[in-house]
Amino acid sequence: MAAFDLITKDDLEKFKIELFAELKRPSYKLNKKEEQKEWLKSYEVRAILNISAGTLATLRRNGTLHFSKIGGLLYYKHDEIVQLLEGASS
Secondary structure (H helix, E strand, O other): OOOOOOOOHHHHHHHHHHHHHHHHOHHHHHOOOOOOOOEEEHHHHHHHHOOOHHHHHHHHHOOOOOOEEEOOEEEEEHHHHHHHHHHHHO
């Protein structure tokens, strides 16, 4: 006779909480791609940090995030984004 594991609603709820916690971890978002680009565009930084364009502009103005402007595009170092996330999650 085969053994069956019963899964309760509490088990599913616990799994859901653990799964969402894992997906929200900054390292999960940053490590989705095997090879991470060294420089990120503004829209990529906003997606990683989950912030608006205005908030990103504030981070630039107050010196929290350094950037390089090439042509009309702003670029941010990947390593600085990681440092910012690690500082925020500590």
